[in-house]
Amino acid sequence: MKHTVSCVSHSFPYIAHFHATCYTKACLMTDLQEGKSVHIVLHQPEIPANTGNIGRTCVATGSVLHLIEPLGFRLNEKEIKRAGMDYWEHLDVRRYINFREFTEKNPGAKIWMATTKAKQVYTDVTFGENDYLMFGRESAGIPEEILVEYEENCIRIPMLDEIRSLNLSNAAAVVLYEALRQNGFGSMQLEGNLHRLQWERK
DSSP states (O other), rough: OOOOOOOOOOOOOOOOOOBBOOHHHHHHHHHHTTTTHHHHHHHHOOOHHHHHHHHHHHHHTTTTEEEOOOOOOTTTOHHHHHHHGGGGGGGEEEESHHHHHHHHHHOOOOEEEOTTTTTTBGGOOOOOOOOOEEEBBTBSSSSEEEEEEEGGGGEEEEOOTTOOOOOOHHHHHHHHHHOOOOOOTTOOOOOOOSSSSSSSSO
């Protein structure tokens, strides 16, 4: 029996442990308190590996993941955890039974709809620090009944005519990082270091 899962926020440590680099919980909580967390919304995702990859990207960027049912999988499936690796347990993930509940639980949210049917490119719009980036299911995208209500907020990623769409996790990463770039990448670390050697230029 399907039931409503409340929009539960898990305060998680901002762990993006790429080699020797890690972010602190304090950095993440500061961004969340200041409303600087970008949100990824997946409308009825079907492939667990894609959601797992997106979950890992959300942890790496301090973003919140919203899942709108029905899902094509269970969240405890191995494919999700395999794709998300050990980052999944640190993910702030929230579930909703339908799009209506999502909008009710997130009043006033600025939602951008990623769709191949859009008339404008994702790089031509201005993203806010806590905007919501929504993506549809792999086989059909976001329903047109929803798109027509957000015409001005529909965006697309350029691609050749022969390609129907990008992989969902790739598309989410492309748009997410543009939104982050426009807002200075928040508290994300912008420089890295070699492990055994040193760069010649300081």
